[in-house]
Amino acid sequence: MRVSAFRRAHFNAAHRLHNPKWSDEKNREVFGLCNNPNYHGHNYELEVKVTGEVDPETGYLIDLGELKQIIYEEVEQRFDHKNLNLDVPEFSDLNPTAEYICYVIWQKLRARLEEKYELQVRLYETPRNFVEYPA
Amino acid sequence: MRVSAFRRAHFNAAHRLHNPKWSDEKNREVFGLCNNPNYHGHNYELEVKVTGEVDPETGYLIDLGELKQIIYEEVEQRFDHKNLNLDVPEFSDLNPTAEYICYVIWQKLRARLEEKYELQVRLYETPRNFVEYPA
Amino acid sequence: MRVSAFRRAHFNAAHRLHNPKWSDEKNREVFGLCNNPNYHGHNYELEVKVTGEVDPETGYLIDLGELKQIIYEEVEQRFDHKNLNLDVPEFSDLNPTAEYICYVIWQKLRARLEEKYELQVRLYETPRNFVEYPA
Amino acid sequence: MRVSAFRRAHFNAAHRLHNPKWSDEKNREVFGLCNNPNYHGHNYELEVKVTGEVDPETGYLIDLGELKQIIYEEVEQRFDHKNLNLDVPEFSDLNPTAEYICYVIWQKLRARLEEKYELQVRLYETPRNFVEYPA
Amino acid sequence: MRVSAFRRAHFNAAHRLHNPKWSDEKNREVFGLCNNPNYHGHNYELEVKVTGEVDPETGYLIDLGELKQIIYEEVEQRFDHKNLNLDVPEFSDLNPTAEYICYVIWQKLRARLEEKYELQVRLYETPRNFVEYPA
Amino acid sequence: MRVSAFRRAHFNAAHRLHNPKWSDEKNREVFGLCNNPNYHGHNYELEVKVTGEVDPETGYLIDLGELKQIIYEEVEQRFDHKNLNLDVPEFSDLNPTAEYICYVIWQKLRARLEEKYELQVRLYETPRNFVEYPA
Numbered sequence: 137m138r139v140s141a142f143r144r145a146h147f148n149a150a151h152r153l154h155n156p157k158w159s160d161e162k163n164r165e166v167f168g169l170c171n172n173p174n175y176h177g178h179n180y181e182l183e184v185k186v187t188g189e190v191d192p193e194t195g196y197l198i199d200l201g202e203l204k205q206i207i208y209e210e211v212e213q214r215f216d217h218k219n220l221n222l223d224v225p226e227f228s229d230l231n232p233t234a235e236y237i238c239y240v241i242w243q244k245l246r247a248r249l250e251e252k253y254e255l256q257v258r259l260y261e262t263p264r265n266f267v268e269y270p271a
Numbered sequence: 272m273r274v275s276a277f278r279r280a281h282f283n284a285a286h287r288l289h290n291p292k293w294s295d296e297k298n299r300e301v302f303g304l305c306n307n308p309n310y311h312g313h314n315y316e317l318e319v320k321v322t323g324e325v326d327p328e329t330g331y332l333i334d335l336g337e338l339k340q341i342i343y344e345e346v347e348q349r350f351d352h353k354n355l356n357l358d359v360p361e362f363s364d365l366n367p368t369a370e371y372i373c374y375v376i377w378q379k380l381r382a383r384l385e386e387k388y389e390l391q392v393r394l395y396e397t398p399r400n401f402v403e404y405p406a
Numbered sequence: 407m408r409v410s411a412f413r414r415a416h417f418n419a420a421h422r423l424h425n426p427k428w429s430d431e432k433n434r435e436v437f438g439l440c441n442n443p444n445y446h447g448h449n450y451e452l453e454v455k456v457t458g459e460v461d462p463e464t465g466y467l468i469d470l471g472e473l474k475q476i477i478y479e480e481v482e483q484r485f486d487h488k489n490l491n492l493d494v495p496e497f498s499d500l501n502p503t504a505e506y507i508c509y510v511i512w513q514k515l516r517a518r519l520e521e522k523y524e525l526q527v528r529l530y531e532t533p534r535n536f537v538e539y540p541a
Numbered sequence: 542m543r544v545s546a547f548r549r550a551h552f553n554a555a556h557r558l559h560n561p562k563w564s565d566e567k568n569r570e571v572f573g574l575c576n577n578p579n580y581h582g583h584n585y586e587l588e589v590k591v592t593g594e595v596d597p598e599t600g601y602l603i604d605l606g607e608l609k610q611i612i613y614e615e616v617e618q619r620f621d622h623k624n625l626n627l628d629v630p631e632f633s634d635l636n637p638t639a640e641y642i643c644y645v646i647w648q649k650l651r652a653r654l655e656e657k658y659e660l661q662v663r664l665y666e667t668p669r670n671f672v673e674y675p676a
Numbered sequence: 677m678r679v680s681a682f683r684r685a686h687f688n689a690a691h692r693l694h695n696p697k698w699s700d701e702k703n704r705e706v707f708g709l710c711n712n713p714n715y716h717g718h719n720y721e722l723e724v725k726v727t728g729e730v731d732p733e734t735g736y737l738i739d740l741g742e743l744k745q746i747i748y749e750e751v752e753q754r755f756d757h758k759n760l761n762l763d764v765p766e767f768s769d770l771n772p773t774a775e776y777i778c779y780v781i782w783q784k785l786r787a788r789l790e791e792k793y794e795l796q797v798r799l800y801e802t803p804r805n806f807v808e809y810p811a
Numbered sequence: 812m813r814v815s816a817f818r819r820a821h822f823n824a825a826h827r828l829h830n831p832k833w834s835d836e837k838n839r840e841v842f843g844l845c846n847n848p849n850y851h852g853h854n855y856e857l858e859v860k861v862t863g864e865v866d867p868e869t870g871y872l873i874d875l876g877e878l879k880q881i882i883y884e885e886v887e888q889r890f891d892h893k894n895l896n897l898d899v900p901e902f903s904d905l906n907p908t909a910e911y912i913c914y915v916i917w918q919k920l921r922a923r924l925e926e927k928y929e930l931q932v933r934l935y936e937t938p939r940n941f942v943e944y945p946a
Contacts, residue, residue, distance in 0.1 A: 138406040139370050144399040148937065150825035150852040150894075155598065166599060168606065169892035176892040177825040177852005179937055187406045193290065194301060195368035200400050201303065217844035217851040219825075233600035235544050254406075262823065262854055264549040265605050271543040271592045271659075273676040274640050279669040283532065285420035285447040285489075304487035311487040312420040312447005314532055322676045328560065329571060330638035335670050336573065352439035352446040354420075389676075397418065397449055408946040409910050414939040425733065436734060438741065457946045463830065464841060465908035470940050471843065503735035505679050524946075534684040535740050541678040541727045541794075553802065555690035555717040555759075574757035581757040582690040582717005584802055622709035622716040624690075667688065667719055695868065706869060708876065773870035775814050804819040805875050811813040811862045811929075 140187040141197040145207045147216035150177040151232040154221075175219060180237070181260035182211060184245060188253045198253065210244040234261045238269045275322045276332040280342045282351035285312040286367040289356075310354060315372070316395035317346060319380060323388045333388065345379040369396045373404045410457040411467040415477045417486035420447040421502040424491075445489060450507070451530035452481060454515060458523045468523065480514040504531045508539045545592040546602040550612045552621035555582040556637040559626075580624060585642070586665035587616060589650060593658045603658065615649040639666045643674045680727040681737040685747045687756035690717040691772040694761075715759060720777070721800035722751060724785060728793045738793065750784040774801045778809045815862045816872040820882045822891035825852040826907040829896075850894060855912070856935035857886060859920060863928045873928065885919040909936045913944045 152175045153167040163171045170176070184207060186198050218224055220232040226240045238259040246255055260266040287310045288302040298306045305311070319342060321333050353359055355367040361375045373394040381390050395401040422445045423437040433441045440446070454477060456468050488494055490502040496510045508529040516525050530536040557580045558572040568576045575581070589612060591603050623629055625637040631645045643664040651660050665671040692715045693707040703711045710716070724747060726738050758764055760772040766780045778799040786795055800806040827850045828842040838846045845851070859882060861873050893899055895907040901915045913934040921930050935941040 137370075137374060137404075139373065140403040140406045141370065142401045142403070146937075148851050148853050150850040153600070155600075166604075172892055172894065172898070174894035174897040175825040175850055175852070176823050176894065177850070177854075178823050179852075179854040190370050190374075195288070195290075195366035195371050197370055197402070199301075217847055219847065219849035219851065222849040223847070231600035235542075235546065235595050235602055236600045238544065239542060239595075262821075266547045267602070268545040268547070269542075271545045272640075272644060272674075274643065275673040275676045276640065277671045277673070281532075283446050283448050285445040307487055307489065307493070309489035309492040310420040310445055310447070311418050311489065312445070312449075313418050314447075314449040325640050325644075330558070330560075330636035330641050332640055332672070334571075352442055354442065354444035354446065357444040358442070397416075407910075407914060407944075409913065410943040410946045411910065412941045412943070423735070425735075436739075460910050460914075465828070465830075465906035465911045467910055467942070469841075501735035505677075505681065505730050505737055506735050508679065509677060509730075536682045537737070538680040538682070539677075541680045551802075553716050553718055555715040577757055577759065577763070579759035579762040580690040580715055580717070581688050581759065582715070582719075583688050584717075584719040622712055624712065624714035624716065627714040628712070667686075693870070695870075706874075771870035775812075775816065775865050775872055776870045778814065779812060779865075806817045807872070808815040808817070809812075811815045 137190045138188065139190055139197050140185050141200060141203075142186075143184050143200050143203045143207060145182045145184070145204070145212060146179060147182070147212050147218075148177065148179050149215050149218050149220050150175040151220040151227075151237075152176070153231055153233060155231060156229075175221070178261050180215070181263075181266075182207070182241065183258040183260070185256040185258070186249065186253045187256075206245065206248045210248060211241055234259055234265065234267045235269070238267045242269050272325045273323065274325055274332050275320050276335060276338075277321075278319050278335050278338045278342060280317045280319070280339070280347060281314060282317070282347050282353075283312065283314050284350050284353050284355050285310040286355040286362075286372075287311070288366055288368060290366060291364075310356070313396050315350070316398075316401075317342070317376065318393040318395070320391040320393070321384065321388045322391075341380065341383045345383060346376055369394055369400065369402045370404070373402045377404050407460045408458065409460055409467050410455050411470060411473075412456075413454050413470050413473045413477060415452045415454070415474070415482060416449060417452070417482050417488075418447065418449050419485050419488050419490050420445040421490040421497075421507075422446070423501055423503060425501060426499075445491070448531050450485070451533075451536075452477070452511065453528040453530070455526040455528070456519065456523045457526075476515065476518045480518060481511055504529055504535065504537045505539070508537045512539050542595045543593065544595055544602050545590050546605060546608075547591075548589045548605050548608045548612060550587045550589070550609070550617060551584060552587070552617050552623075553582065553584050554620050554623050554625050555580040556625040556632075556642075557581070558636055558638060560636060561634075580626070583666050585620070586668075586671075587612070587646065588663040588665070590661040590663070591654065591658045592661075611650065611653045615653060616646055639664055639670065639672045640674070643672045647674050677730045678728065679730055679737050680725050681740060681743075682726075683724050683740050683743045683747060685722045685724070685744070685752060686719060687722070687752050687758075688717065688719050689755050689758050689760050690715040691760040691767075691777075692716070693771055693773060695771060696769075715761070718801050720755070721803075721806075722747070722781065723798040723800070725796040725798070726789065726793045727796075746785065746788045750788060751781055774799055774805065774807045775809070778807045782809050812865045813863065814865055814872050815860050816875060816878075817861075818859050818875050818878045818882060820857045820859070820879070820887060821854060822857070822887050822893075823852065823854050824890050824893050824895050825850040826895040826902075826912075827851070828906055828908060830906060831904075850896070853936050855890070856938075856941075857882070857916065858933040858935070860931040860933070861924065861928045862931075881920065881923045885923060886916055909934055909940065909942045910944070913942045917944050
């Protein structure tokens with residue numbers, strides 16, 4: 137019996153979109169307001185989807201309390217109330233677009249989950265803009 | 272022209288997670304607060320996804336009014352304002368985790384829908400915890 | 407400079423509406439499905455409103471982190487994953503309607519907040535049914 | 542690195558469900574209140590999902606600002622504050638069910654997006670009724 | 677013990693803003709897209725607030741099931757899937773702005789509620805535009 | 812006929828809570844994670860409430876399209892995708908707590924609205940933390 141279980145979490149962070157290989161002018165042209173050198177910020181909302189077989193002993197796919205704790209350790213503790221560009225090493229040379237933040241979160245959670253689980257991450261930058269990895 | 276149509280519904284119920292083959296101690300350890308012998312409860316939110324070909328006469332995949340009625344008869348009437356463990360026969364020897372509630376709902380709706388439709392059920396136990404069957 | 411600050415929290419609980427002075431028949435007639443002897447449950451959503459003067463040193467009306475902690479100790483720790491009728495002493499002889507749950511929460515929070523603050527509590531039993539005390 | 546990016550938009554429109562090949566009686570029977578000859582209306586909520594490879598120069602799958610502009614030109618400008626049956630040529634002989642509105646929107650957006658992107662459209666007629674194309 | 681109790685409901689309707697004493701040009705200038713002669717529509721969301729003393733026998737301010745039924749008879753049955761300008765007599769010579777729809781709903785509900793209750797109505801035309809009567 | 816009309820808007824910004832008269836240690840103690848010297852950020856959600864008499868010619872309290880434009884010019888254009896501490900002059904020596912941001916927004920909107928209107932502003936820093944001015 138194969139199911140998916142989802143857990144939502146959130147973190148509030150500052151970021152700036154910028155490609156250091158480009159001129160300031162090109163950065164402003166491509167990233168617009170998101171290129172503001174003084175940063176701006178978001179309430180990021182995270183939706184973690186785990187897929188696999190239900191354990192007939194517990195009736196759980198995965199203990200969502202344990203998943204919540206993993207998300208706390210890997211994502212909230214590192215990203216919440218942080219400046220993603222300056223405070224999170226993964227973005228020291230990776231542009232913190234929603235796409236790449238989502239990918240980094242996927243990698244961090246993937247490393248903590250057992251092989252038997254499939255993993256997909258959805259990240260809301262705003263209620264109207266969001267991304268999902270893997271597609 | 273293949274589409275999916277979704278209908279949301281909800282029910283309010285009490286439940287308790289418990290494996291009768293285990294000691295009380297192990298039940299408390301595995302299920303934590305959800306093992307409270309006096310039950311706790313949720314506003315369950317249900318999202319039913321039906322997939323198939325649009326009928327060119329109506330422009331409908333399925334009459335959502337009829338789907339609403341099927342959900343009412345199969346789910347709301349049996350689960351709403353009930354104690355899932357005590358009042359719903361399907362859970363007399365099945366642990367009412369979100370995963371198994373979702374599966375039971377899928378079975379009940381599957382039996383009422385024509386073969387030509389695919390069916391998937393998503394069940395929100397809280398806005399932050401939810402499951403989907405089949406994966 | 408007088409402002410209001412709000413903090414939302416939530417708890418999941420079972421309850422049953424019942425007046426022990428009435429016959430079973432009258433209880434069923436007045437409370438309907440909510441009178442189910444085996445209980446049902448809700449994801450209660452709580453909105454706490456505090457009103458007063460902003461502290462010019464901090465720019466805060468009240469530290470919302472402290473308010474969150476008070477709500478945790480007074481409400482979540484006592485009500486979450488509980489049966490309100492059986493596990494919460496305040497309802498041993500008080501019918502746990504949304505109105506009275508809201509009033510009990512108001513009393514508990516009032517006792518923990520400084521006199522200088524005004525307090526109002528809103529309690530959502532479902533997204534469509536909610537109450538507020540005091541009016 | 543393959544991801545999906547989503548953009549939400551909305552429009553407010555009137556419509557009526559009606560099959561001109563049927564009698565008035567059959568139309569009322571099949572479409573019920575939705576057949577009201579004087580129309581009714583909805584706040585339609587649109588969710589556009591684009592899938593493809595992230596551009597390593599920008600870290601974007603697609604510039605969501607550009608996608609927002611395409612949605613504005615193709616959907617909002619043509620559908621918002623309109624009567625779908627009378628004001629939108631695509632529905633002059635196509636019943637504006639959620640399924641067909643979703644399909645028409647998919648066609649309009651598909652024509653504006655590069656071949657390399659996959660496209661899926663979800664359309665909410667109400668928060669409880671929605672459709673997705675392609676399935 | 678004075679409390680407020682709230683009940684939410686919704687209806688889907690078409691409407692058009694128009695002042696028959698003005699020229700077409702002035703109507704277009706003042707009401708813009710909302711003046712479309714073919715109508716447009718909304719999912720109206722209604723929030724009814726009743727205030728008064730809790731009945732110590734029931735623990736209720738008012739039976740929300742009865743309030744739901746009154747809202748159904750007075751509002752949903754008359755407004756849902758209707759054209760407010762053409763199908764609802766109250767708007768035959770009253771412009772169906774959110775302000776006046778809210779006021780008409782307030783009058784209809786006021787006539788059905790006991791004198792001892794205070795009544796306030798909030799009407800959402802969209803999630804971003806809404807009104808409240810009385811202020 | 813006295814009503815209130817509400818308009819919601821939003822902006823995404825970075826900020827940091829800090830009192831320059833205090834030591835770094837005291838700032839960390841009082842403001843916790845919100846004192847991060849590299850800033851963090853939020854999707855701020857704004858709810859503007861205007862109260863007054865309905866104009867019988869239009870049926871409007873206020874043209875919500877005009878209110879939307881005023882909010883755009885006074886709030887969104889100045890605050891959206893900005894660092895409140897560094898990019899918004901009003902916060903050069905005012906701590907950008909939700910309370911003070913709300914107050915600054917109220918002042919800016921008050922200056923643009925006719926005297927006859929009452930004004931109240933609610934500002935959501937997150938869906939769970941929000942403030943209102945005046946109380």
